[in-house]
Amino acid sequence: MPRSHDPSLTYSDVVVWKNLMYDIDKKENLSSRSGDRDDLSTSKLLDDVNNPKAARFQPTVFTSWDQSDTLPTVLRYIVEPYVDWARRVVRTPTDVVFLTHILLYTSTSVPSAVRLFFHFTWTHGVFHWLMTSYYCGAFTIMLHNHIHNNGVLASNLAFVDRLWPYLLEPLMGHTWDSYYYHHVKHHHVENNGPGDLSSTIWFQRDDLLHLMYYIGRFLFFIWFELPLYFHRKGKRSLAIKCAISELGTYAFIYLAARCNLRATMFVFLIPLLQMRIGMMVGNWGQHALVDEEEPDSDFRSSITLIDVPVSIYDSPLHASESITPTSRQFTASSTSASHFADQRSLV
Template identity: 30%
Template sequence: MAATARPDPGPPILPERPAPWDRLALRMIRDPRDLPFVHLMVACAVTIALGLSLFPLSKLVLTGPWFWAAAAAYLLIWALWTLDRFILMLHCTSHRILFRREYKALNQVIPWLLGPFFGETPQTYFCHHMGMHHPENNLHRDLSTTLPFQRDRFGDWLRYYARFMAMTVVDLPRYFYDRDQPKMARRVLVGELSFWGLVVAMAVFVDWRATLVVWIIPVLMVRTLMMAGNWAQHAFVDPAHPECAYRNSITCIESRYNRRCFNDGYHIHHHVKARCHWSDYPGEFETNKALYGEKDAIVFRGLDFFLIWVLLMTGRYRVLAKAMVELPGAPERTLDERVAFMRSRLVPIAEPEVQS
């Protein structure tokens, strides 16, 4: 089931004489390696225009089943062309600001103008990921921690998913208030209330069908995918060292997902050095492969997080074992030993008792 291995992308090669629009973009962004993000923002704007066209068309042309056919076509374009890349652009630009100081207002375009059309309510992703997930590092105070669960059971994932879907809008502001970060709490609340207020207004006063397709379905889809992805990223945790990024995260190399999504598969180093530029991950892994082996890290070749989630939920351990990368300095294992090793890292991990 693993894809054919191909190298993951390094820094994009800029032409010696960029097009005029690229020269303008390069003057505005902080790092020329992020020029693909500007191109992607344009593609996302085109996708959004297609989605917004459903509102007038639903009144003028697309009646009955024709509307739902057009909606399905839009969602296919949305999902296959821009969705995955947008999510990882949002991720990268949350860690590393895209536009220079003199154009700083443009840094709000991705989370506030584009994000709501791609299932990301304004500010929630940034606050959850940057303000909570990275500081807590998947340990027990992390609202998206995987530690209490048996991480190859679908029932456990459903409990994890249901809690996130039902309670994040409550738990995340409370997390920040408890840690004396009221500004972060207000950012979450303002973003969520703004988004859902817009959704209700558009559904009631304009068209509920187009609102469902353009905003509500994307939120449900994206939050489901993100919970499956985070589960896989932090499924294999060493019970003896759950705080160690090399032992509570995984890395996926040489996958189509990395080529499309800015090397997002390199999750171990992302938790070691969160501000590492996306194009530097493959080189870092090659340089420090012995360290990964020393830490007995789990690295897969040709897989992505979502396929790993499916393989875990269906018990396909041998497929996972065959995709494991043999790291220098790590113990040599047979396929059966790899399976046993992986399963030892899927067990629930209790929160340590506080010493009085």
């Protein structure tokens, strides 16, 4: 039967999607497939797209459209000169999109927030919140890459690479460094197991009351439970840093509210509430279907989404993310297809 994919998918997304559709259409065994669309050729194509020395190399510049969709004049005189410069600024030539978004947020969200504190209007406040709602998903994916790879910019810009999260995190609903401490130092260690503070295994995942309890616990107690978790694990340095980052952000928001409560609501408080609810709903969905026989399996404790442009509050390639570096996830999703099938991963 004819199939179509989401038009917002990136080129790499489409390559993986077509590869999987080929499996379904041909109804062939993964291990015996051959042809232009087999796993090895798909892997080679994805590697070429991410290899600056390959003819097919395509740096990601925007998330809403590909360079091939750009008007030729705009591409030649604006996009290509920008890409040539940006590839020297980012750490990995494929990741121009990160610089694009850093520039986007600092040139729109930051001045808009400052303006609200000096000249607040309700209309501006609502539009600022809507803008933040649109931005926060892509920002979180960028932050996810930043914390897993210890930065996204070139080494000579290490100071800027260290600074921009502190500037932008509170504007996008994150407290300083909390995503790093919870996601890298906690969630990836416990892997939705019994020791994971955001584990779903204790809950009935089709029960609304259980979901409300799950969200409420994170909203009101994570500031205390996460430092306590590190303390119990003997990681006292992490416990102290985590507590200082979280409570320090709350203190900053409190001081901002003393200056302008209405601006603080739209710039910091509503995005924080929205982000934390979104993160918990996203994690609940990623870990809603857990194999009771092997609940801590990287393959059977989460789901992998293919036909989506981006998962706003969580990684769509969730199973792959647990075992593969971020930059290799599309290739891994293709070359490891048979392994995913053997492990009964839900894709």
